[in-house]
Amino acid sequence: xxxxxxxxxxxxxxQILKGVELEVPAGEIHAIMGPNGSGKSTxxxxxxxxxxxxxxxxxxxxxxxxxxALEPEERAxxxxxxxxxxxxxxxGVGNAxxxxxALNAVRKARGESELDAMQFLKLxxxxxxxxxxxxxxxxxxVNVGFSGGEKKRNEVLQMALLQxxxxxxxxxxxxxxxxxxxxxxxxxxxxxxxxxxxxVITHYQRLLDYIVPDRVHVLMHGRIVQSGGPELAKxxxxxxxxxxxAAA
Amino acid sequence: xxxxPTGHPSGAEGFLHRFEGLRSRLPGARLDFVDALRGEAAExxxxxxxxxxxxxxxxxxxxxxxxAAGFDEPLTAIDTAPALPPAHGAARAVFVDGxxxxxxxxxxxxxxxxxxxxxxxxxxxxxxxGLAADGAQPMVALxxxxxxxxxxxTVPAGVAAGVLxxxxxxxxxxxxxxxxxxxxxxxxxxxxxxxxxTATGPSASRYLHNPVYEIEVAEGARLTHARLxxxxxxxxxxxxxxxxIAEGGTYDNxxxxxxxxxxxNEIHAVLSGPRAACHMNGAQLLRDGQHAxxxxxxxxxxxxxxxxQTYKTVLAGRSRGVFQGKxxxxxxxxxxxxxxxxxxxxLSPEAxxxxxxxxxxxADDVKCSHGATVxxxxxxxxxxLRSRGIPEERARAMLVEAFLREAIEGVQDETARAxxxxxxxxxxxxxxxxx
Numbered sequence: 001x002x003x004x005x006x007x008x009x010x011x012x013x014x015q016i017l018k019g020v021e022l023e024v025p026a027g028e029i030h031a032i033m034g035p036n037g038s039g040k041s042t043x044x045x046x047x048x049x050x051x052x053x054x055x056x057x058x059x060x061x062x063x064x065x066x067x068x069a070l071e072p073e074e075r076a077x078x079x080x081x082x083x084x085x086x087x088x089x090x091x092g093v094g095n096a097x098x099x100x101x102a103l104n105a106v107r108k109a110r111g112e113s114e115l116d117a118m119q120f121l122k123l124x125x126x127x128x129x130x131x132x133x134x135x136x137x138x139x140x141x142v143n144v145g146f147s148g149g150e151k152k153r154n155e156v157l158q159m160a161l162l163q164x165x166x167x168x169x170x171x172x173x174x175x176x177x178x179x180x181x182x183x184x185x186x187x188x189x190x191x192x193x194x195x196x197x198x199x200v201i202t203h204y205q206r207l208l209d210y211i212v213p214d215r216v217h218v219l220m221h222g223r224i225v226q227s228g229g230p231e232l233a234k235x236x237x238x239x240x241x242x243x244x245x246a247a248a
Numbered sequence: 249x250x251x252x253p254t255g256h257p258s259g260a261e262g263f264l265h266r267f268e269g270l271r272s273r274l275p276g277a278r279l280d281f282v283d284a285l286r287g288e289a290a291e292x293x294x295x296x297x298x299x300x301x302x303x304x305x306x307x308x309x310x311x312x313x314x315x316a317a318g319f320d321e322p323l324t325a326i327d328t329a330p331a332l333p334p335a336h337g338a339a340r341a342v343f344v345d346g347x348x349x350x351x352x353x354x355x356x357x358x359x360x361x362x363x364x365x366x367x368x369x370x371x372x373x374x375x376x377x378g379l380a381a382d383g384a385q386p387m388v389a390l391x392x393x394x395x396x397x398x399x400x401x402t403v404p405a406g407v408a409a410g411v412l413x414x415x416x417x418x419x420x421x422x423x424x425x426x427x428x429x430x431x432x433x434x435x436x437x438x439x440x441x442x443x444x445x446t447a448t449g450p451s452a453s454r455y456l457h458n459p460v461y462e463i464e465v466a467e468g469a470r471l472t473h474a475r476l477x478x479x480x481x482x483x484x485x486x487x488x489x490x491x492x493i494a495e496g497g498t499y500d501n502x503x504x505x506x507x508x509x510x511x512x513n514e515i516h517a518v519l520s521g522p523r524a525a526c527h528m529n530g531a532q533l534l535r536d537g538q539h540a541x542x543x544x545x546x547x548x549x550x551x552x553x554x555x556x557q558t559y560k561t562v563l564a565g566r567s568r569g570v571f572q573g574k575x576x577x578x579x580x581x582x583x584x585x586x587x588x589x590x591x592x593x594x595l596s597p598e599a600x601x602x603x604x605x606x607x608x609x610x611a612d613d614v615k616c617s618h619g620a621t622v623x624x625x626x627x628x629x630x631x632x633l634r635s636r637g638i639p640e641e642r643a644r645a646m647l648v649e650a651f652l653r654e655a656i657e658g659v660q661d662e663t664a665r666a667x668x669x670x671x672x673x674x675x676x677x678x679x680x681x682x683x
Binding site: 048049050051071072073075076077082084087088090091092093097098101102103105106109158162 | 628632
């Protein structure tokens, strides 16, 4: 599904990613853990195509497509979804309009028919109900005045509507209480299938109690320095990153 | 009707020349008070001519393209039916090249008085020119000198008049034409009216639409005045509105500048009685080569009044926007609550905005704030939309619409708000088609 080879990237002339090697097969959920400043968020932004990151080497293949050659909207259309660490507020843009525009743009790019307002509303209500999110969320401006938890729920709702093949969750657990954490985890777990993969980026092990990963990777100083099964996350929680640092 | 323009003078002289020739045939020529007003206006216009940029109020808007063009009176109306913009209600007054078209209008059985100025003139002594008496306004003087027609509305006390469409259509012409409609709107105590005005014109025809409004809002009355300026791309519109709002009355003006080559929207509003309110909001959406100027002068002349101004300007290509907003709080106007905001979104590095807020406060217990921002489309917001699969152009359009929506949301009348929303959408569709 996703294959990253020798990926190096700079921000404002400073090298952040120093040769990332990572492969996420279809149907698997992988976690990337690492201390602050290790390059976790940079990796998620480079994968989703945000400006301001200069890719200096390596490649990223997504289902055989050269991901780095695509515009952000093309990446979304091929099935990539980034759940933001800090979802952006869009004053004046209604959430329902935003969600429908996004869904229809992606459907159109995939050669599927666009949904009219009624069809969309029906689908959105189903997804909201499944995620235990209040319908009020559709009526508000995108993320405007949302609490931290509501913003993350809105990310999960977008993911549930867009049905990506690969979801990247960038520290989606930061600042969440346990109820919100469960909603996020349920949203990811509901998408689990042989065609769906996820890359869960997190600082803490807590989220991984609810989204159990197939593999855990440790990112430090711009490289994957250790990989293992779910038990690696527990070990990191108990011993801290210093032990890995020593081992690396 | 008019001699053809073989070498007749252009600019101010051309208009004065035409006035001398037409004076005895203009509407109201046999009414002494009308003829006297026209004579005084002609004298004022003769002395001042078109304003130049040396005049402070016109510092940012250069009228030389208007002054240099030789304009004719519109030809006598031919009975063609031009394409009309969509109607927002049953009542409507249609003016083609500045002249009332009864066959296209619907002003019967309205429960209030609405007529065209040429017919209503004999009853307008004391009212015509009552508010627009400012001799220092050359464009107003030009209007007074040459007006042929306009809309006269009087809504009696307590009557909720609903929606009235005021439509101005300029027709295509080989020769540049000028028309100067004069509109008089009066709401008596407790009355209400939603006036939705649409001005359109053909592309590639040069013309001047120079309307003047005299607006009286009596005690507790409420006027919503939505103006959709969608003139043709070579058209000039220079409008001047005077509004006087009495105790507890509300004047809610929203002007959308989306067309025209060179446009000025000038409003003078006086809050003359306690607890009166004035909202002057607007949006300017300018493409390459367009110039639009919003100039407001607001007088807080009574205590406990509130005023709200939010103007949003979106500039594409080499366009130029101007905002001048003056708030004058008189000594008597204690507990004034004034707010003025001018926000600009630049879509192009070649666009230019001039912004000049001005507060003059002579009362001591006053809450008055103003602000101005200039920015580009937010890169974070754009990326967020694109990361959800929304193509860049559509994402930009959504953010521009969102930027404008805040100003439009301030319009309380639903019909007017929907009309403005639709006009913004049409502008974007045109913008995308042109790109």
